[in-house]
Amino acid sequence: MTDTRRLILDRLRKHAIAGDTSYPAYSHPHAGISDLRRSFQSVIESVGGECRYVADLEAARKVISGSEILTAAKTICSHVKEVAEGNFDAEAKSDAHQCADVDLTIVRGALGVAENGAVWVNADPLRHRALLFLSENLILVIEGRDIVPDMESAYARIDFTRLRSGYFISGPSKTADIEQCLVIGAHGAKSVLVLVVG
Amino acid sequence: MFLGRVGLFIPCYIDQVYPRVGMATVRLLEKLGVSFEFPEDQTCCGQPQFNSGCFKDAAKLAGKMLRIFKDYDWVVCPSGSCTGMVREYYELLLERDKESDDFKHLVSHTFELCEFLIDILKVETIDGSFPHKVGLHQSCHGLRGLGLGVPSEQVLPGRIGKVRRLLESLRGIEIVNTGRSDECCGFGGTFSVFEGTVSSFIGRDRIKDYEQAGAEVIVSYDVSCLMHLDGLIRRDKKPLKVLHIAEVLDGAAS
Amino acid sequence: MKSHARLAAAFLKQEKRAHWHDQALWYVREKRDRMAASVPDWEALRETAQAIKRHALANLPRYLEEFEQNAAARGAIVHYALDPAEHNRIVLEVLKSKNARLVAKSKSMLSEECGLNEFLERNGVEVVETDLAERIIQLAGERPSHIVLPSIHIRKEEVGEIFHEHLGTEKGESDPTRLTRAARTHLREKFLAAQAGISGVNFAVAETGAVVICTNEGNADLGNSLPDLYIAVMGVEKVIPKTKDLGVFLRLLSRSATGQPISAYTSHLLGPRPGQEMHIVIVDNGRSEILQRERFYKAAFCIRCGACLNTCPVYRRSGGHSYNYVIPGPIGTILAMHRDLKKYKDMPYASTLCGSCTAVCPVKIDIHRQIVLWRNEVVEAGHLGRAKSAALKTATLGMKRTRLFRLGGWTVRKLLRSLPPFVFNNRLTIWGRSRDLPKMPAQSFRAEYRAHSKSKTNLSESGLNREGRS
Numbered sequence: 001m002t003d004t005r006r007l008i009l010d011r012l013r014k015h016a017i018a019g020d021t022s023y024p025a026y027s028h029p030h031a032g033i034s035d036l037r038r039s040f041q042s043v044i045e046s047v048g049g050e051c052r053y054v055a056d057l058e059a060a061r062k063v064i065s066g067s068e069i070l071t072a073a074k075t076i077c078s079h080v081k082e083v084a085e086g087n088f089d090a091e092a093k094s095d096a097h098q099c100a101d102v103d104l105t106i107v108r109g110a111l112g113v114a115e116n117g118a119v120w121v122n123a124d125p126l127r128h129r130a131l132l133f134l135s136e137n138l139i140l141v142i143e144g145r146d147i148v149p150d151m152e153s154a155y156a157r158i159d160f161t162r163l164r165s166g167y168f169i170s171g172p173s174k175t176a177d178i179e180q181c182l183v184i185g186a187h188g189a190k191s192v193l194v195l196v197v198g
Numbered sequence: 199m200f201l202g203r204v205g206l207f208i209p210c211y212i213d214q215v216y217p218r219v220g221m222a223t224v225r226l227l228e229k230l231g232v233s234f235e236f237p238e239d240q241t242c243c244g245q246p247q248f249n250s251g252c253f254k255d256a257a258k259l260a261g262k263m264l265r266i267f268k269d270y271d272w273v274v275c276p277s278g279s280c281t282g283m284v285r286e287y288y289e290l291l292l293e294r295d296k297e298s299d300d301f302k303h304l305v306s307h308t309f310e311l312c313e314f315l316i317d318i319l320k321v322e323t324i325d326g327s328f329p330h331k332v333g334l335h336q337s338c339h340g341l342r343g344l345g346l347g348v349p350s351e352q353v354l355p356g357r358i359g360k361v362r363r364l365l366e367s368l369r370g371i372e373i374v375n376t377g378r379s380d381e382c383c384g385f386g387g388t389f390s391v392f393e394g395t396v397s398s399f400i401g402r403d404r405i406k407d408y409e410q411a412g413a414e415v416i417v418s419y420d421v422s423c424l425m426h427l428d429g430l431i432r433r434d435k436k437p438l439k440v441l442h443i444a445e446v447l448d449g450a451a452s
Numbered sequence: 453m454k455s456h457a458r459l460a461a462a463f464l465k466q467e468k469r470a471h472w473h474d475q476a477l478w479y480v481r482e483k484r485d486r487m488a489a490s491v492p493d494w495e496a497l498r499e500t501a502q503a504i505k506r507h508a509l510a511n512l513p514r515y516l517e518e519f520e521q522n523a524a525a526r527g528a529i530v531h532y533a534l535d536p537a538e539h540n541r542i543v544l545e546v547l548k549s550k551n552a553r554l555v556a557k558s559k560s561m562l563s564e565e566c567g568l569n570e571f572l573e574r575n576g577v578e579v580v581e582t583d584l585a586e587r588i589i590q591l592a593g594e595r596p597s598h599i600v601l602p603s604i605h606i607r608k609e610e611v612g613e614i615f616h617e618h619l620g621t622e623k624g625e626s627d628p629t630r631l632t633r634a635a636r637t638h639l640r641e642k643f644l645a646a647q648a649g650i651s652g653v654n655f656a657v658a659e660t661g662a663v664v665i666c667t668n669e670g671n672a673d674l675g676n677s678l679p680d681l682y683i684a685v686m687g688v689e690k691v692i693p694k695t696k697d698l699g700v701f702l703r704l705l706s707r708s709a710t711g712q713p714i715s716a717y718t719s720h721l722l723g724p725r726p727g728q729e730m731h732i733v734i735v736d737n738g739r740s741e742i743l744q745r746e747r748f749y750k751a752a753f754c755i756r757c758g759a760c761l762n763t764c765p766v767y768r769r770s771g772g773h774s775y776n777y778v779i780p781g782p783i784g785t786i787l788a789m790h791r792d793l794k795k796y797k798d799m800p801y802a803s804t805l806c807g808s809c810t811a812v813c814p815v816k817i818d819i820h821r822q823i824v825l826w827r828n829e830v831v832e833a834g835h836l837g838r839a840k841s842a843a844l845k846t847a848t849l850g851m852k853r854t855r856l857f858r859l860g861g862w863t864v865r866k867l868l869r870s871l872p873p874f875v876f877n878n879r880l881t882i883w884g885r886s887r888d889l890p891k892m893p894a895q896s897f898r899a900e901y902r903a904h905s906k907s908k909t910n911l912s913e914s915g916l917n918r919e920g921r922s
Binding site for chain 1: 513584602628674695698699712719720725736740741
């Protein structure tokens with residue numbers, strides 16, 4: 001292995017790349033987004049998700065309490081107790097496989113990106129990161145002030161020093177692998193609702 | 199406007215198979231008051247060889263081109279593809295001459311006919327009429343190689359392109375918009391022979407685009423694309439016509 | 453091995469399917485166009501992406517070491533593999549060490565390149581592809597025909613048949629939603645049963661040791677979070693310097709690939725999850741050689757978005773399987789040639805050189821220019837073929853001397869004018885098989901022009917007509 005490593009690195013040193021090979025100074029903000037909130041919402045909708053703006057967590061609770069997604073869900077794992085109590089404690093399970101039948105998971109997201117509707121979810125507080133992908137449905141709760149315009153500003157805000165796993169999630173799981181027909185719900189969540197609080 | 203010596207570069211297939219395109223170019227330039235010469239020693243720019251990978255053979259012809267045209271202030275050619283050959287690819291063929299002033303001059307002063315009209319002669323409009331529905335076929339080499347327009351996949355201003363603007367100055371002309379605005383016609387030089395089936399399939403799709411857009415005439419600045427399309431049109435007995443842009447402009451301008 | 457021209461001709465025999473294939477891919481290209489246009493800075497973003505790649509790959513040893521150190525500090529075990537054999541051996545050894553017999557694998561072009569699945573199967577490991585398209589391909593016993601849309605050549609009715617046979621769906625079922633649901637159920641079982649997950653890598657960040665994976669289905673995430681063993685395999689070229697650079701590449705990748713603003717899931721993994729063992733296998737397999745070739749090194753900048761396939765008029769009309777190499781289309785061509793010039797000699801000729809590939813490429817690889825340069829390599833190596841070489845040699849000879857050129861043109865015109873059209877517009881000539889030849893004029897341009905100038909300048913019949921007949 002060390003021999004291979006040295007051999008590869010030596011070979012790579014003999015590259016023929018010409019021209020300016022310095023690291024570029026750059027900034028490419030996604031200009032032209034006049035309304036972050038509206039853009040964020042419309043992109044989420046365009047990728048098959050749903051986005052609701054609510055004044056506070058109490059309002060969030062009201063929005064989803066009567067919703068179909070909550071009433072239809074038998075097994076609910078909530079990490080945002082103010083929004084819904086939930087009836088499944090994933091943290092108490094020793095193995096992620098035990099979370100295989102979760103219908104709905106509610107977690108906090110740290111950021112929303114207006115240019116692509118993605119929500120940054122730091123999975124480290126969860127005992128089982130697999131929950132995010134096993135759950136049939138997903139509700140992501142973010143703060144209104146955490147919507148940023150673009151990926152450049154998103155990455156500027158994410159701290160990787162202690163992070164073990166983090167995800168940008170943009171809408172539900174999907175595939176178009178059969179004749180380019182879009183089907184929502186491939187392996188991960190079949191629906192994603194983003195609740196923007198404040 | 200004093201231009202100096204203008205050399206007319208007529209691609210081999212225009213010389214031998216499409217003299218009418220060459221003559222239309224001649225009359226058009228004369229109408230615009232350009233005096234020019236046709237150096238009789240010219241044959242071919244070497245594109246068929248280059249395009250097939252035979253760089254050494256192509257280099258012989260490129261060298262000949264350089265010798266013939268180096269003393270002209272401007273070189274004008276009624277073909278986007280052959281112009282592109284000189285401008286884009288001669289540096290790959292004439293490695294030894296690459297740094298010479300003659301070479302640099304040739305490469306920077308060889309112009310496709312339309313861009314010569316627009317960029318050098320500053321012709322903005324042609325006084326004349328062409329009351330037909332036209333499908334403008336922007337050949338790939340002119341579009342992407344020479345930048346005669348902005349290809350549909352690029353996010354840059356100027357999508358309409360200079361050739362279309364020039365054509366649109368003709369009275370009565372209607373330029374139709376096809377579904378795929380700048381899809382390749384499938385000619386591709388020796389590709390049309392090496393991969394005849396795919397080439398023809400692409401060509402028929404392109405013709406369908408023009409038909410569906412209601413074009414009566416397909417106009418291009420490259421006769422090579424038109425030769426391929428026309429071959430398919432005539433085989434399929436379709437009513438479409440093809441014309442080189444020089445023929446259109448010369449016929450319209452009185 | 454059949455040539456691209458022959459395989460493509462066979463593909464085009466099923467005209468309706470060929471049109472569908474062309475239009476489905478064009479639809480993706482159009483989505484890509486809309487998404488690209490929504491980014492005001494698009495062309496500048498491409499420039500930056502190339503500049504980052506240029507820098508990263510020129511300093512790859514340093515960044516690989518940095519990545520390796522950071523990933524190791526997070527608890528990942530990093531391996532290097534020179535070639536497919538070493539890569540496959542490492543993966544197998546790791547799997548064996550954990551006694552893993554069932555692997556949930558997500559899409560990786562590198563593993564296709566290395567023939568990993570076949571190797572593992574031969575060694576008693578069951579590999580289940582979990583990306584829907586890859587699973588379809590796997591069940592059908594085929595290989596991908598596209599790097600992002602691997603099953604684009606398969607129609608839904610055929611998927612129905614494959615699923616009926618292997619997953620027990622109802623006979624005649626061809627509804628994409630119901631078929632996808634059946635695959636979800638089937639693959640969920642596999643995810644829960646697998647002892648290991650394997651995935652490719654989209655980006656590896658030197659600065660943090662993060663491995664970044666983009667998927668729409670969420671399959672890579674189930675595969676890397678559920679089992680106690682996860683193996684990420686990546687080419688050396690996947691390393692980028694900084695986290696910040698992800699902001700450039702991710703913005704380009706999904707927009708270029710499928711016309712999405714971003715993939716549904718973009719996962720950043722820094723070491724294994726608690727209780728898991730994570731391995732990263734970094735593979736060269738010829739990439740260092742690509743980087744050593746002055747004319748061709750940019751091919752290694754590729755981020756595998758597939759945009760050049762979707763835009764290619766030839767790829768759309770010939771299907772991925774006509775290219776013979778595991779990666780088809782324009783980028784496949786300029787990668788295949790590094791592998792085996794002789795074997796893939798016809799690939800560079802499967803292009804009209806329209807240049808659209810270069811114009812869509814998010815990292816601005818000069819793809820069409822490389823394609824024509826590869827034709828030159830084929831010729832120089834003597835692989836063009838005797839008939840083609842001879843024809844071109846003769847043409848050159850004729851064109852070098854103006855007199856011969858004129859004589860040749862005269863002869864051809866005369867001949868074609870005197871023969872009835874069916875002689876040349878028939879199935880036996882390559883041009884005439886599906887196209888008519890142009891009608892031959894009586895005179896060449898130079899002859900007409902001479903007459904024209906004469907009448908204009910009113911010159912008398914002085915001097916001999918040096919041209920003779922032209």
